[in-house]
Amino acid sequence: MAYRPADQIIHKAAWLYYTHGLRQDEVAQRLNISRASVALYLRKAREAGIVNISTSTHLFSGERLARQMEDTFGLETVWLVEEDALSPSPASEIPTLAANVFLEMVENDNRVCVAWGRTVYDIADAMSYADREGVTVVEMCGNLGSPYAYRPDQCTMEIARRLNAKGLNFYAPLVLSTQELARALREEPVIREQLDGIGACDLALFTVGALDADSHVIKCGALGLDELKTLKTMGATGVIAGQIITADGTLLDCDYNRRMISADFDAIRAIPKRLMVVQEDEKFEPLNAAIAGRFFTHLVTTSSMAAKLLKHHAVSEPTPA
Amino acid sequence: MAYRPADQIIHKAAWLYYTHGLRQDEVAQRLNISRASVALYLRKAREAGIVNISTSTHLFSGERLARQMEDTFGLETVWLVEEDALSPSPASEIPTLAANVFLEMVENDNRVCVAWGRTVYDIADAMSYADREGVTVVEMCGNLGSPYAYRPDQCTMEIARRLNAKGLNFYAPLVLSTQELARALREEPVIREQLDGIGACDLALFTVGALDADSHVIKCGALGLDELKTLKTMGATGVIAGQIITADGTLLDCDYNRRMISADFDAIRAIPKRLMVVQEDEKFEPLNAAIAGRFFTHLVTTSSMAAKLLKHHAVSEPTPA
DNA sequence: CACGCTGATTGACAAAAGTCAATTCATCGC
């Protein structure tokens, strides 16, 4: 490479400025040039890679992953827990973190909307009591009578209790036996009101459901195993507020979904802050679908899940440059 | 590691500012904090090594003199500091440059071996935090209990800290009172292992010591003044990793050297990249000896020293045309 | 050798970053 005096002075400026921490005017003085030139040289030095500014990869590797997640998927904030490390009890880490995150997100006089499920119940359980005022907690979708401790209305009520908030339950089943009945029920004023109120929320807390033999919808009897198999061949990938979505994050066009009393997807997406929480590694596909559907803006999950998602993203649509 | 919200926001601010190039007020807006806080966080991030800013050392190896050094003495790369020129504080320039050069040379998963001394300590001090992984830093020779801040183990540990590396100390004194004891100690498994590990390093950082009244070995009490005088008449010229060498770069055959716990010269020379750093002009003779012994492959020193070395070389063995 | 062209350099101004005293917030002991 040819020797160019221009390079030399750029190097010197960069060295004095970045390594020695001199100010631009000091550098200018030392090199007998104007400060404007120094500014110009420094920009050139940065562009030419003579100075390298990078954010650490090993310190806070989890943080870095989180930032990458935010960038890649256009999310507001991502929180990750390191499961490999010496976490006291990895299982409880996510709900605890999620509960804290959620509490930080709730503001006075907010209207928050929560879905239900084991994860949400765990979060409610881990949530400390907060001194909020004027908060209303509403259910995101219809109820499912189930034998579990995490009955839908209990999730809502427990969270409301912790937030010193008013809890509003959904007085309807999640799934009805016919489409007609569902349609009729949705037009009932009390139900209509609840459904319409979802889009007016400030904050949502929910998770995405998987579709295996031991996942929620099956266990609660809302869906049969054979029915599930059929739906899967149709592209069923995950469950958002009771409703089945495909891999690209859209509502699966099926009878089951039409028999549902639940939040409209556009209403959900109208909520400014939507916190998604995923604990289980097996929920990779569903979560991917939820990302595609732009269902959430904030995410709490494990770093291994984050790594998987990023890897998958890189493979499926390699970034230019 | 525990979840600390403070870390998260600092990291996020650093990420948005340095990686995304947002302005401080944009970052502040995005994170809902004041711009003053952003400025504070960014400073903390820099101090904590979350962001690394490094400048190329190319400038210092781009000179004709440096090239000549490389050619004449068969060195890989030579970096020279002009003591008269742009040095903000000439004394600090060499350690700063050496630290930067060293950082550029260290690669992930490297095993690096460092000697100790004031120069090495200064380098450690000037070194910024680096984003390396899997690096191990080992001591090159035994320790000398000294009253100074630059205690051997501190050099190693400080460098390890800056590199996010594991530091391995040598659990032995540098000099023992008898040859027998030294020999016995060298056969101790834990010591043997450390000694053997030196040849397996990828990179070494060290300097050559002088032999005057106020040089290291004397000050630390490892060697008496009268003892020194005797050794000098025997040809003692410099100190490499504690061991005394003659002008032709070979180990001086003396009792002192035989009482030493330190790296074998062949082991040192087995390390592919060996960075020698010399600040003091008085180290001309020792450095010459170190060159003769082919102890190093990379060199950081002053250009006046380089000039002297080249001149001396030309006189002692004039090159044809 | 005057001319115009190109790219480097600068002065002056605008924008951004740094700083610090004042304030708010949280935590603790009484």
Added chain:
DNA sequence: GCGATGAATTGACTTTTGTCAATCAGCGTG
């Protein structure tokens, strides 16, 4: 509860940096 204490945060101000139109220096050309 309640005031004291110390840390975190911020608003207002200062300093530093970025920008850009204007100027200048070098240089090939008619």
